[in-house]
Amino acid sequence: xxxxxxxxxELFDEPGRFAPETEFKNDPDWSSLSGISxxxxxxxxxxxxxxxxxxxxARTLADLYRTVKEKQA
Numbered sequence: 278x279x280x281x282x283x284x285x286x287e288l289f290d291e292p293g294r295f296a297p298e299t300e301f302k303n304d305p306d307w308s309s310l311s312g313i314s315x316x317x318x319x320x321x322x323x324x325x326x327x328x329x330x331x332x333x334x335a336r337t338l339a340d341l342y343r344t345v346k347e348k349q350a
């Protein structure tokens with residue numbers, strides 16, 4: 278999970294800013310473009326095709342990480 282959070286943080290150029298319990302959609306820098314960036318990052322680094330609804334369902338980064346791991350299985 279640490280690597281996933283680091284990869285997520287790189288999208289915002291702010292390492293150390295995020296934690297598993299971060300409600301990422303409440304972040305002031307979050308936008309629909311952020312969602313597209315997350316989808317692209319997960320596809321490239323984890324080989325998982327997330328959908329917009331996967332991001333909508335996730336509340337925290339831990340939720341999003343669990344979704345990625347489930348889709349990898």
